[in-house]
Amino acid sequence: MSQSLDTPPFSVIGGRPVRPDGVDKVTGRALFGADFAVAGQLCGRVLRSPHAHAKIVSIDTRKARALAGVKAVVTGADFPNLKSEVHEGGESSSDLRDLAINVIARDKALYEGHAVAAVAAISPKIAEEALRLISVVYEPLPHVLEVEAAMAADAPILHDHLRTGGVTPAPTTASNIAKRHIFERGDLAQGFADADVTYEGRYTTQAVHQGYIEPHACVAQWGEDGQCDVWCSSQGHFMVRAHCAKILNISLSDVRVTPLEIGGGFGGKTTVYLEPLALALSRQSGRPVKMVMTRDEVFRATGPTSGAAMTVRLGAKRDGTLTAAKVELKFQAGAFPGSPVGAACMTALACYDVPNFEVLGWDVVTNTPKVAAYRAPGAPIVAFAVESAMDELARTLKIDPIELRLKNAVRDGVIASYGPKYRNIGYVETLEALKASDHYKAPLGPNQGRGFAVGFWFNIGGESTASVHVAEDGGVTVTTGSPDIGGSRASMQMMAAETLGLPVERVRAKIADTASIGFSNVTGGSRTTFATGLAVIEACRKIIADATRRAVGTFGVEADQVVWTHGQVELLDGSKPPLTLADLARESGKTGGPMSAEVALNAQGAGPGFGAHLCDLEVDPETGQVSVVRYTAAQDVGRAIHPAYVEGQIQGGVAQGLGWALNEAYLFDPGGRMENPGFLDYRMPVASDLPMIDTILVEVANPRHPFGAKGVGETPIVPPLAAAANAVRAATGLRLNDLPLAPPAILAASDLARAAE
């Protein structure tokens, strides 16, 4: 089937219809993870390690099992020991064995909050009492939290079997350094020799959580015949099925996972925590088991993203041309290998055409929760460092920061720092659009500063299945296996309506469980509008081909005498009225059977996203408090299928990035216990912290999608960290290289500066 690029004007694409699942969500009817219940369900609870690092000497569950109302108790001993098997999820690859041990500990607790046992009982009270009755004997071990401390020769070792990968000769002693990554080009020494000016900075960031408002929740049922049902919110129910099957060593086809509505994920729900536990408890008890995390558990036991230590050294000519870049990244992976440092290495210089560079990355385990993907994993962290350094370079060279990016901008035909030649990218257009904005020229008030930064994310394609049915009245249902995190039902509905030439109200979009639709990769990676959309469009094109064939037979003409246009098949000579989709559907029984089409594909050619942001901050010199005064985010979105949801993705990513920059951080006590596992002290942005967030949607179409769509969801979180730091620099003269830029940090830097004068 040809994939021609459809061009405007569109009837539906680019409009703003109300999303089809909207009424359920504003009336409270929509069922999220914890809203679901099954008759006879038990309440599951998890016992978690109070130690950041400890041997588990013994676990005695007898008293817990004996408590009236307790129906099941499981520990690591109830789960199979897996062989090492890497689940190739890209930069968030992890070993399934590690994932299984993360779900429930075996011989060691590797972080405070690590699951050690789980119970199922007839009420929450009894379940909690049962947890108290489980005796665990721990032998606490020295722990390590900070990434550079974990790399030191005398650091406590988490995994005796772990050897540093990516190093030759292969090391023979245990280390916390799981892997070394390196990306190089040209001659670094010569590049720096050619530079007129150089700048070097050292940067640190802290672990931050995705912060979805909905805690993890699921209901699991292990049938007497071995058929399992799981109802859960996740970013991918096929992923849940696969992971549960592996961790419990059962057949994947014996598990059906039904997706519930999901209250935010941002990458943090592309893995499993509770589901295998709930299934194991259900198997033991013979009853369905419901498990819901508390907010405290979400913080202590689910993946934040990495904290990091980084250095960036840049060399440039006086006219701003970059000649060399040297970047070193050390990322926390948490308790098991698999930080996004590899992706960070690849994105570090993705916006720049630099002839000589070296980007070195270290994946380091620490006694903190295993990191999980967080929106453009790794990219915001390294962009904080690179864009802060570029800002200082711009100051030294006395070149406008946008001009400096334009001078070194990647364009079509340039070889990306991570390998391929760019094509159909809109980076320069995005920079120009921002430069032309009112925000760029607006004056600033006292104690205010403007920061600028750019960002990049790859976006992916991947596997999706879409099924399209035409009802007897011509109404269309589009079914996919992509959970809707942020309005994707609306864009599927719109892409189908546009393709079929129908008003959007005649199309319904549904999400089916793993037994009812073919496989789909997770909703994440900014892939859904692109890849699932492509499957939807191609299924609709099959419907069109089928409808046309039926019309040819119905009219009794040759195939070349008709044309499909705007939802109907017309005779070229106009001798009879056209046959609409509804007409054909009504008679479909007589023309071959129901009208239905399914497409399953692995979409290739996803287009990367580039963003350029301006951030105006006001810093109170007495308190160090930072207010966000104005924010504009420009991004190349390919084609905005539903502009309001594209704007929404950008605004949401910006808000998360600002929280990351200004206030959010995991804080640990000396014992390695998290001190702020709640929303009061893990301070995310609230409505009064932010102004309106203006967006500029730049559309440079991606020819691999019929409507030109590119992924949009992840890029927006990449620039804000440095945009904020650069704004603080502009407002105060203080260059802060350690996130978050919270008031104590700003005041300390300001005191230091004053003392130095």
Next chain:
Amino acid sequence: MIHVILPADLPFTGGVTQVGVEAKTLKGLMQALEKRFPGLGDHLDRKMAFAVDGEIHQDAWFAPLPDGAEVVVLPKIGGG
């Protein structure tokens, strides 16, 4: 002839970064590279993506390779 660009730190290649092979699909490419560098084929299949004349392909055995195409090998990406 397909012009292949490999990352310098890829295992099994001994640091070779440019090589020409005959292949009509990405699977054929991986098989040809396996012949040149034993062990590389499986590594590529599991961990790497391919940019074919700039367009990124991940898990696409049957993706056709136009004659004279440039294929850049890069790590797979997942996203969040």
Next chain:
Amino acid sequence: MTKLSVRTTVNGDEQNFLADPTTTLLDALRDELRLTGAKEGCGTGDCGACSVIVDGRVVCSCLMLAVEAEGRSVTTVEGLAEAGRLHPLQSKFLEHAALQCGFCTPGFLVAAKALLDVNPSPTETEVRFWLAGNLCRCTGYDKIVRAVMDAAAEMRQERCA
């Protein structure tokens, strides 16, 4: 522990249910009355996803005991639409795409209704500070604030008409 009988009015209807003395109003609404619109996001009154209106005041139902609702009047998100007609706040949230995942939306709608009940013409700043107790991680609040202000405008017009 024996459950206690609680008599309360929820969304205009008299309800009588049983609750443990330690059960929160949130859990009673969700588990006894199957009104799952109010959500638990944190359980400590910091996120507002559990917001309901009790005797005219917006409260975090996770911080209130079910037994404290005895004799009182409770409004949840399920009580906003009337006889098949969405409340202007609900319509405006949809029109402005002020929800992405939708998890925080019931809490925001209830809190916004409580605002407009006491202040029919809030400024943007007043809206933002009133809603500072409701966390949203998806939208960055921009479209939520626009939707609330637009709903307020529509409701003022309806009153005049």
